[in-house]
Structures are given as C-alpha cells and as structure tokens.
Amino acid sequence: MSRIRSHSEPWGSIGERLRRRGLRWTPQRATVIEVLAEGDGHITAAQLVEQCRARDPATIPSTVHRTLDVLEELGLVRHGHAADGHEEFHVLPATEHGHLHCSACGASWEIGEARAIAVADAFRAADGFEIDIGHVTLVGLCRSCAALGSTPGRSD
C-alpha cells in the first residue's frame, strides 16, 4: 500500500508515466511530488520550494518551477491565481470548486462542487462560455463584511 495520505493512486506511477513520454524520473522531481502528495491540494510555488528544502536543502527554485510545468502538462496539477494574482497550484484529482476572497477582512474560502457546477451552468447558458471556475479567486465582500458596509481594502 501507499504510505502517502491522499491522491495516492495517480502519484504512484508517475515515474513510469514520465518515462513513457521520454521524460525522466529524478530525485528532485521525487521530492516535489512527495511534498505535493502529502499536502492539502493547494500550494504556491514559494511554499512548495520551502517544503522541498525541508527535505532537501539543495532544492533549487527554478527546478521546482520547471517540475510544476511538467506536472501540469501531465495533468497532475493545474495552476490558478490567488486573490492577488499570484500563481497557485491545485493538486489533482480534485473536485470542481472555486475560491472566494473577501477584500475587506482578507478571508478566503472555497465554494463546493455543487455551487461551482451551478455557476458554470449559468455561464454556459448565458454566454456559451465554458468557465474554469477554479482558475481564479473571485474577490468581493463576504456576507458579514458586506452587512457591515465595509469598504474593499487593498489586500491584493
């Protein structure tokens, strides 16, 4: 059995998947993937570099970035953008979901699959647009900040 907590199935055979495409299985990539497999499915490149360094102090940022590019091509991660526009990565498999950010109190949270699909359906019906709801973090005011009449800040 796998020793990793989650997403265990698709991660186990990555070495083979890489080799089948003429790519290579390296210790650096193994480190990146270990960290990704143990995380909660959301991570920024900077956080990933930091966590890789905990395992291998020789970790080089550019290698991590390039590994993420490769993993995205393989379909194992997808990048999105946080409220401030910075790149963040979603580790797959993940259910369809979205991110909301309150620009007044700075809170961020997710909307579940049902809501995400409802939003996507609404766009598809109205514009014929097949929205990738998870790609960007939607910004606005949360219920309580809106009720308080808070003004949007510049948290991003």
Next chain:
Amino acid sequence: MSRIRSHSEPWGSIGERLRRRGLRWTPQRATVIEVLAEGDGHITAAQLVEQCRARDPATIPSTVHRTLDVLEELGLVRHGHAADGHEEFHVLPATEHGHLHCSACGASWEIGEARAIAVADAFRAADGFEIDIGHVTLVGLCRSCAALGSTPGRSD
C-alpha cells in the same frame, strides 16, 4: 468644454481634490492623468508607463506606480487582474462589467452591465457574497473553442 474624450468631469478637478487632502499636483501626475483620461478605460501599469514616456521621456516607472496607488485611494481608478494575474487598471467612472478570457484561443472580451449584475445577484443570493465581478478576469473556453473540444492552453 473639456478637450478630453471621456470621463471628462471627474478628471478636471483632480488637482484641487489632491490639494484638499494635503497631496500635491505635480507635472508627473498630470502626465499620468492625461494618458488615463484619453484611454479606453483599461490599461496596465506597463502600458501606462510607455504612453507617459511618449509625452515625457523622463517618466519613471516607480512614480507611475505610486501615482496609480494614489488615484486608487482617491477612487479614480480601480485595479483588477488580467487572465495571467497581472495587474490592470480600470479607469472610472465605468459601468459594472466583467472580463472573460479564452485559454484556448487567447481572446478576451467583456460582459456587459446586465450580465455582470445578474452574476452578482446570483452570488449574493447563494452565498451572501458581494462579488466584485470586475476585479478578476474569468478564464475558460469561449463558445467556439468549447465546441471544437479545444484543450485549455497555458496562455497565462
């Protein structure tokens, strides 16, 4: 009458508005505002720097960025994020609107006030979230790319 094409009213008295707040009216700020007032209401900081240089080759990027911060505090511009997360500025006054970007063909376009309000209403009703629809560019597949079964690229 004003010589500028659009947004003429709020821009005329900026010098006074700045001074009333203890801020100053400088030639550099005048250059930035001239360019903003003549544009179409959407601009990135880099584009703004470039256009300011056409008028004043001595334009310094950091000055432009800081001027934009001031104008945002005054409520004359609002920043948002393009599909790739880069900052872009909306010149006010502007009607509520949103931006869509197709990750397959790279096209970007706007959704009008009616659709923007409909989206905002839907979020308010479902989540109590007061979405700032114009803040981020929504990414996905346009009608024709979706119909062709295009795969999302990495244009961002």
Next chain:
DNA sequence: ACCACTATTGCAATAGGTTGCAATAACTAG
C-alpha cells in the same frame, strides 16, 4: 514675494521569478 514644511520624485538597491547554457546523470539499446 518669500519661507518653511513635507509630499513627491528619481535613483539605487532589493526581491522574486524567469531564462540560457554547460555539466551532469537518467534512460535505452546493444
């Protein structure tokens, strides 16, 4: 008109991420 005050500028230094390239090492074939 001048002065004092201080917001603003311009520059230099910094930070963060990206890119080019020679050296390394993973992989495949024999």
Next chain:
DNA sequence: CTAGTTATTGCAACCTATTGCAATAGTGGT
C-alpha cells in the same frame, strides 16, 4: 553491464516590479 543520447539540473545573468532614502519642488502661511 557498458556506452551513447539527451532530458534535466544548477548556476548565473537577467528582467520586472517594489522599497528606502536623500534631494527636489509644490503648498500654505506670513
């Protein structure tokens, strides 16, 4: 198991955007 091929790495140079600070120059008061 060995050797050749070439993907990948690590480093350094680079680029864009941000920040600190001394010098400059708008402003309001006299």
